[in-house]
Amino acid sequence: MLADHASTARPNRLARSVAKLDRVPAALRPWLRNKVMGRAVPFTGTAGLDFAHMAPERVEIAVANVRRVQNHIQGVHAAAMALLAETATGMVVGMNVRDDCLPLAKTMRIDFKRRAQGAMRAVATLSDAQRQLMQQSDKGEVSVPVLVSDESGEQPIQCEFIWAWIPTPKK
Structure with missing residues (x-):
């Protein structure tokens, strides 16, 4: 029943908007x-993030190792790595919360394990149970797994993100 509900959940505003982009010719998508x-x-545009894959259960975002996101040793800056992981987790949560709810980052923990090499990629996922919880509750929180790897295939950082969602404040 859990998986059935998650697969039949009505897409929210963000998920519907992303799905509309699938109608665009593949080369332009x-x-x-x-x-x-x-x-x-806007900050994701400034950093040049590449939204490689966006689906309610999985979001993949990449960033090239280019000058605008580099640190003093020509690697991807720690803040750019954090942006990459936060954006991937935020988008996967954003594609699952109800339209009457607002997602909010609650906790961000990043451990730097080794020097990053080249471009970076973050993959954030949600389980069917997590997605179902977001659809059933107008308020809650969830720990969102995200793997951040560099061009070598290694994971130079380990992250933990906890996202909350609350009812959208009335205007």
């Missing part, structure tokens, strides 16, 4: 997805 997300969350 990545560019348009990045442009739309960069406008919705």
Whole structure:
């Protein structure tokens, strides 16, 4: 029953908007997805994040090791790594909370394990049970798994993100 509900859950506003992008010709889809997300969350556009895959159960975002996100040793800056992981977890939560709810980052913990090499990629996922909880509750919190890897395939950082959601404040 848990998996049945998650697979039949009504998509929220963000998930519906991302799904509309699937109607665009495949060659234009990545560019348009990045442009739309960069406008919705301006800092992601400034950093040049690449929204590689967006689905309610999994979001994958990448960032190239280019000057605008580099540190003093020409690697991806710690703040850019945090942005990458936070954006992936926030988007997967954002694609699952009800339209009458607001997602909020509650806790962000990042442990730096080794020097990153080259471009980076973050993959955030939610289980069917987590997605169902978001659809059934107008308030709650969830720990969102995210794996952040570099070009070598290693994980230079380990992250834990806890996201909460609350009813959207009345205007």
